[in-house]
Amino acid sequence: MVNFLLSQSQQAVQATEAAPQVIKQTPFSPSHSRFGCYEEFLQTCLEQGYQFCTFPELREPKHQIALRHDIDFDTNFALQSATIERQMGIKATYFFLLRSSLYNIFSPQDFENVQLIRDMGHTITVHFDPSIYPDFHRGLQQEVALFREIFNAEVGIVSLHRPNAFFQEYDAPIYGIEHTYQSKYFRDVKYISDSTGVWRFGHPFDTPEFKQQKSLHILIHPIWWMLDGESNVEKLRQYYSRRVDALKADFSNNCIPFRKLNGHV
Ligand SMILES: [Zn+2]
Numbered sequence: 001m002v003n004f005l006l007s008q009s010q011q012a013v014q015a016t017e018a019a020p021q022v023i024k025q026t027p028f029s030p031s032h033s034r035f036g037c038y039e040e041f042l043q044t045c046l047e048q049g050y051q052f053c054t055f056p057e058l059r060e061p062k063h064q065i066a067l068r069h070d071i072d073f074d075t076n077f078a079l080q081s082a083t084i085e086r087q088m089g090i091k092a093t094y095f096f097l098l099r100s101s102l103y104n105i106f107s108p109q110d111f112e113n114v115q116l117i118r119d120m121g122h123t124i125t126v127h128f129d130p131s132i133y134p135d136f137h138r139g140l141q142q143e144v145a146l147f148r149e150i151f152n153a154e155v156g157i158v159s160l161h162r163p164n165a166f167f168q169e170y171d172a173p174i175y176g177i178e179h180t181y182q183s184k185y186f187r188d189v190k191y192i193s194d195s196t197g198v199w200r201f202g203h204p205f206d207t208p209e210f211k212q213q214k215s216l217h218i219l220i221h222p223i224w225w226m227l228d229g230e231s232n233v234e235k236l237r238q239y240y241s242r243r244v245d246a247l248k249a250d251f252s253n254n255c256i257p258f259r260k261l262n263g264h265v
């Protein structure tokens with residue numbers, strides 16, 4: 001059992017001292033990674049007196065967490081975290097890429113996953129990469145129109161994918177729509193992120209803001225929590241292998257000649 005009130009280095013020491021644990025690997029097994037179990041992470045936030053809210057609701061100086069999920073790799077991990085949150089009565093905001101080369105929200109499976117997450121009561125909206133447009137206002141206008149149409153969902157806020165320094169400082173709405181790097185969400189409340197699969201600025205539970213129950217903006221990428229592995233690289237290795245297998249299956253299902261090759265690639 002991971003103790004979230006310990007630092008990562010303390011957890012690592014505990015992990016090496018603990019008896020080896022055999023964990024059945026399935027696509028939907030809970031994570032026992034160094035991040036710990038996602039349910040326990042959320043439970044500790046609840047026990048600390050926090051309530052989870054949407055971004056527009058994030059107004060109080062204390063006791064609120066806007067829980068944000070930027071989906072960069074795979075909607076299946078998003079569905080897993082959404083299911084856990086729903087079971088715990090927690091609502092989160094899920095941001096999806098429309099122009100990703102790693103998943104496609106128009107594909108049958110991704111489309112269904114996003115719909116299921118919406119139907120659980122979570123907020124679904126756009127994760128926007130402004131760098132691919134000559135006019136990012138126009139680009140967002142197009143993506144929002146498409147997202148609203150296919151998911152019948154309002155888009156009140158977006159998050160930016162890998163924002164450069166310009167967009168991290170961009171404090172105005174884009175195409176009239178708020179984004180998560182505006183000061184009210186990014187500087188006026190404590191921002192905590194698991195980007196790249198590590199707590200780069202320390203574990204959130206070690207921060208003075210958490211200890212004082214101050215309101216938080218927490219960015220969680222479900223991929224780092226839903227895969228087992230001792231490190232971010234180990235998790236990526238496992239995930240990459242799984243994606244290669246899925247790609248081979250898709251090739252086989254869509255192209256009969258590939259089936260002759262399948263055992264050799
Ligand atoms: Zn992103």
